[in-house]
Amino acid sequence: MSAFERAKRVLAGGVDSPVRAFGAVGGDPVFIARAEGARLYDIEGRRYIDYVGSWGPMIAGHAHPRIIEAIREAAARGTSFGAPCEAETLLAEAVIERFPAIERLRFVNSGTEATMSAIRLIRAATGRERIIKFTGGYHGHSDSLLVAAGSGALTFGVPSSPGVPAELARLTLTLPYNDLDAVRRVFAAQGDDIAGIIVEPVAGNMGCVPALPGFLEGLLEAAHQAGALVIFDEVMSGFRVAPGGAQGLFGLRPDLTTLGKIIGGGLPAAAFGGRAELMDLLAPTGPVYQAGTLSGNPLAMAAGLAALELTTEPGFYSRLEAATRRLAMGLAAAAKRAGVALTINQVCGMFSVFFTANPVHCHADVVAADAARYASYFHAMLEAGVYLAPSAFEAAFVSGAHTGADLDATLTAAERVFTRLA
Numbered sequence: 001m002s003a004f005e006r007a008k009r010v011l012a013g014g015v016d017s018p019v020r021a022f023g024a025v026g027g028d029p030v031f032i033a034r035a036e037g038a039r040l041y042d043i044e045g046r047r048y049i050d051y052v053g054s055w056g057p058m059i060a061g062h063a064h065p066r067i068i069e070a071i072r073e074a075a076a077r078g079t080s081f082g083a084p085c086e087a088e089t090l091l092a093e094a095v096i097e098r099f100p101a102i103e104r105l106r107f108v109n110s111g112t113e114a115t116m117s118a119i120r121l122i123r124a125a126t127g128r129e130r131i132i133k134f135t136g137g138y139h140g141h142s143d144s145l146l147v148a149a150g151s152g153a154l155t156f157g158v159p160s161s162p163g164v165p166a167e168l169a170r171l172t173l174t175l176p177y178n179d180l181d182a183v184r185r186v187f188a189a190q191g192d193d194i195a196g197i198i199v200e201p202v203a204g205n206m207g208c209v210p211a212l213p214g215f216l217e218g219l220l221e222a223a224h225q226a227g228a229l230v231i232f233d234e235v236m237s238g239f240r241v242a243p244g245g246a247q248g249l250f251g252l253r254p255d256l257t258t259l260g261k262i263i264g265g266g267l268p269a270a271a272f273g274g275r276a277e278l279m280d281l282l283a284p285t286g287p288v289y290q291a292g293t294l295s296g297n298p299l300a301m302a303a304g305l306a307a308l309e310l311t312t313e314p315g316f317y318s319r320l321e322a323a324t325r326r327l328a329m330g331l332a333a334a335a336k337r338a339g340v341a342l343t344i345n346q347v348c349g350m351f352s353v354f355f356t357a358n359p360v361h362c363h364a365d366v367v368a369a370d371a372a373r374y375a376s377y378f379h380a381m382l383e384a385g386v387y388l389a390p391s392a393f394e395a396a397f398v399s400g401a402h403t404g405a406d407l408d409a410t411l412t413a414a415e416r417v418f419t420r421l422a
């Protein structure tokens with residue numbers, strides 16, 4: 001019996017998160033035995049250059065000695081106290097140092113918890129219930145955010161999953177990403193009812209799709225003019241596209257920020273934060289309830305702190321950006337030589353390839369690209385020992401552990417694969 005068959009007997013779908021099941025690309029998932037640096041090793045002993053990085057957290061590479069040591073030292077002192085510990089304060093201080101828009105934060109255990117809590121907070125702060133998200137934006141699986149666009153441009157949402165109450169979904173309006181006119185129209189029509197906007201300032205859940213110049217500034221202006229608030233969901237872009245995330249890269253200050261992935265160094269941790277006046281609405285200071293047994297877990301705090309320290313090494317981000325750019329340009333050149341239409345979006349250490357000759361600025365552009373060809377590319381690269389995201393709607397990530405030889409090997413494999421795809 002295969003590992004996947006055995007897993008499917010006891011785990012829903014054989015996985016603990018759907019995208020891992022290879023449903024979007026076909027075939028059975030590889031089971032990973034261990035990882036180190038830029039490498040994954042599966043249970044059959046095959047080795048892969050990894051560009052998923054656990055969907056973003058592994059920016060310093062897998063099993064980094066400094067992170068492993070930090071976890072080991074913390075574990076020896078106990079794994080969870082259910083009481084305040086100084087590691088939470090230390091990591092919060094390190095985060096706030098990088099994100100000037102965050103005066104106070106709260107740790108949670110997943111990006112889903114962070115965005116769910118941030119939505120509750122803006123609803124409480126404004127006394128309003130309606131929110132805006134964007135098509136192709138993914139913010140975790142809380143009910144208010146598993147919502148698709150309604151039938152009309154200005155009508156409110158419909159559940160994107162069974163089990164989400166229709167009445168709740170109606171409170172979420174889903175607009176096209178990078179369409180500032182649509183946002184302005186909604187605020188003109190219903191601004192007094194809108195608590196706020198949640199947006200990925202560099203989208204990564206429809207593939208890597210950065211905000212166009214002026215889009216984020218326009219969102220902030222439209223929301224604030226209507227007395228609404230803006231959440232930058234930087235669970236993926238935080239610490240990934242710059243030390244201070246996309247808001248640091250673009251010089252912007254959202255009202256609230258959600259963070260995850262890298263913040264836990266590969267252990268379960270996430271956070272939401274913003275101005276003290278907003279965060280002090282949270283219990284126990286204020287009336288907005290939010291809680292978590294393992295929030296601020298000392299091992300996750302230690303791993304997160306070690307990970308952030310590793311990214312402060314001189315030149316870390318310039319090397320990450322240069323390596324990712326070299327890979328992206330190499331892939332584009334190889335596709336061009338093979339006559340394969342390819343568009344690549346890249347922001348510092350994250351990128352995506354889209355099998356289309358057209359620019360990709362929103363979800364409609366992404367779905368117009370050739371996802372079937374992506375699936376063929378995925379499997380051919382996997383066969384060649386390169387582990388990419390098993391979905392055309394995801395981003396790829398480079399780490400500080402990827403070497404020039406890794407990039408060369410990846411580009412050599414891609415050259416052969418594009419030639420076969422042509």
Ligand code: KE4
Pocket residue numbers: 017018019020055109110111112113115138139140141200204205233234235236237260261270394
């Ligand atoms: P988690 O609940 O998975 O920790 O975080 C949800 C989330 C929130 N916001 C953004 C911008 C995110 O990218 C995510 C999670 N990202 C996906 C990758 N597309 C996680 C992978 C998965 O679902 O297994």
